[in-house]
Amino acid sequence: MKTIFGLVDCNNFYVSCERVFNPKLEEKPVIVLSNNDGCVVARSDEVKALGVKMGIPVFKCKDLIKKHRIHVYSSNYALYGDMSQRVMDTLAQFTPDLEIYSIDEAFLSLSGFTSLNLTQYGKHIKNTIKKWTGIPVSIGIGPTKTLAKVANHIAKKNPQFEGVFDITEHPQIDVLLDSIEVADVWGIGYQYSQFLNQNGIYTALQLKNAPDKWIKKHLTVVGLRTVDELRGISCIPLEQVAPPKKGIISSLSFGRPVETLAELKEAVATYVSRAAEKLRSQKSVASCVHVFLTTNRFKDEPQYSNYATFWLPIPTAYTPDLIHYAHQNLGKMFKPGYRYKKAGIMLTGILSQQQVQLNLITPSYHPSREKILMKTIDQINARWGSDTVKYAVAGIQRLWKMRQSKKSPRFTTHWKEIPVVRTSF
DNA sequence: TCTGGGGTCCTAGGACCC
DNA sequence: TCTGGGGTCCTAGGACCC
Numbered sequence: 001m002k003t004i005f006g007l008v009d010c011n012n013f014y015v016s017c018e019r020v021f022n023p024k025l026e027e028k029p030v031i032v033l034s035n036n037d038g039c040v041v042a043r044s045d046e047v048k049a050l051g052v053k054m055g056i057p058v059f060k061c062k063d064l065i066k067k068h069r070i071h072v073y074s075s076n077y078a079l080y081g082d083m084s085q086r087v088m089d090t091l092a093q094f095t096p097d098l099e100i101y102s103i104d105e106a107f108l109s110l111s112g113f114t115s116l117n118l119t120q121y122g123k124h125i126k127n128t129i130k131k132w133t134g135i136p137v138s139i140g141i142g143p144t145k146t147l148a149k150v151a152n153h154i155a156k157k158n159p160q161f162e163g164v165f166d167i168t169e170h171p172q173i174d175v176l177l178d179s180i181e182v183a184d185v186w187g188i189g190y191q192y193s194q195f196l197n198q199n200g201i202y203t204a205l206q207l208k209n210a211p212d213k214w215i216k217k218h219l220t221v222v223g224l225r226t227v228d229e230l231r232g233i234s235c236i237p238l239e240q241v242a243p244p245k246k247g248i249i250s251s252l253s254f255g256r257p258v259e260t261l262a263e264l265k266e267a268v269a270t271y272v273s274r275a276a277e278k279l280r281s282q283k284s285v286a287s288c289v290h291v292f293l294t295t296n297r298f299k300d301e302p303q304y305s306n307y308a309t310f311w312l313p314i315p316t317a318y319t320p321d322l323i324h325y326a327h328q329n330l331g332k333m334f335k336p337g338y339r340y341k342k343a344g345i346m347l348t349g350i351l352s353q354q355q356v357q358l359n360l361i362t363p364s365y366h367p368s369r370e371k372i373l374m375k376t377i378d379q380i381n382a383r384w385g386s387d388t389v390k391y392a393v394a395g396i397q398r399l400w401k402m403r404q405s406k407k408s409p410r411f412t413t414h415w416k417e418i419p420v421v422r423t424s425f
Numbered sequence: 426t427c428t429g430g431g432g433t434c435c436t437a438g439g440a441c442c443c
Numbered sequence: 444t445c446t447g448g449g450g451t452c453c454t455a456g457g458a459c460c461c
Binding site for chain 1: 426427428429430431432433434436
Binding site: 101102103104105186187188189190191192219220222223 | 457458459460461
């Protein structure tokens with residue numbers, strides 16, 4: 001059976017989420033900012049047309065924001081996560097063969113639907129998602145994931161396709177590939193595109209026709225896979241079940257410079273709690289804790305950054321132990337006299353709880369009283385909202401917390417913030 | 426004043442072993 | 444004057460993705 005992939009990609013996802021609950025934003029320029037209100041991470045089409053680039057710091061486009069009255073929002077992950085879930089649930093109605101690739105993208109297998117007109121079917125999917133969730137999507141269809149990505153790109157750039165493009169229906173795929181810049185190919189980032197340009201390769205077609213040996217030498221086997229996928233040879237399969245994470249990172253920039261060890265300890269304890277929660281949700285334990293901290297590299301002031309790694313005596317998912325070791329590491333690295341901008345932790349050496357070898361001398365996390373305690377806390381926090389139960393060492397005031405000055409309400413996940421349609425009759 | 430956060434995979438090189 | 448070679452494991456760094 002011929003494999004056919006569909007790639008469903010939400011248009012300007014974060015902006016679209018804001019628009020669902022605030023229709024006045026339709027056809028207006030809108031941007032959504034990263035954590036700490038730092039960079040532009042989502043732009044409406046109107047903003048893209050103004051030339052605001054993805055990822056630029058917001059202070060660099062202050063004038064444009066003012067001049068064009070761009071609506072600015074802080075990231076509202078509670079809202080985006082919930083809207084993403086709704087989109088994915090809708091998609092799951094159409095096929096069981098679904099890979100949730102990111103918060104706003106999913107690959108699906110259309111191999112079983114080849115008797116249908118796939119473009120028509122894609123439009124049906126697209127319209128249903130719009131109707132059920134309010135989110136506009138584009139759909140690309142192709143014989144490999146990379147070509148489905150290309151098709152999606154074409155669907156987005158050319159309004160005449162109404163958001164759905166099936167590359168296999170095009171008689172001359174090479175003509176299409178010749179119109180795609182090599183930097184727009186999935187898997188070709190900034191460094192590789194610079195390198196390829198220097199070597200006379202500017203389009204997806206030229207990349208497709210590059211010699212295998214040369215590609216493998218300079219872009220590794222990963223690059224070669226991309227090239228084969230452009231040729232129509234499917235090398236990247238659909239991954240329906242997300243593999244457990246091999247590393248869990250939790251880090252955030254501070255809302256203001258932090259100078260005391262006490263505050264850094266609060267932040268680190270907060271990050272560890274979050275990471276450990278994720279760790280437990282995939283039924284894993286970690287063997288290794290890394291802690292890092294750094295000053296603001298953009299500032300002209302004394303710089304210091306460092307990290308430390310600690311192997312745990314036994315792999316665990318018990319937050320108090322993880323916090324203890326993280327704090328020990330932090331204490332070793334901390335140097336007074338610096339203005340710290342960011343700290344974070346990473347859990348690695350991740351094993352499944354079952355898989356951990358039972359050690360006859362030291363007690364293991366699974367099963368244990370600690371595990372039951374963690375489970376109870378996780379359940380309370382899942383039901384009543386995160387941080388309902390938290391660790392005192394994680395701080396109460398949390399003055400270092402990030403800024404989010406322009407956040408929209410959590411319309412769909414918090415009772416107090418649900419939109420009110422009518423207050424009286 | 427203000428520059429995100431969380432992941433994956435691959436390769437090269439060093440340590441160590443037989 | 445001679446100073447092997449191959450395999451494995453680990454880590455750091457660099458590329459990519461959203």
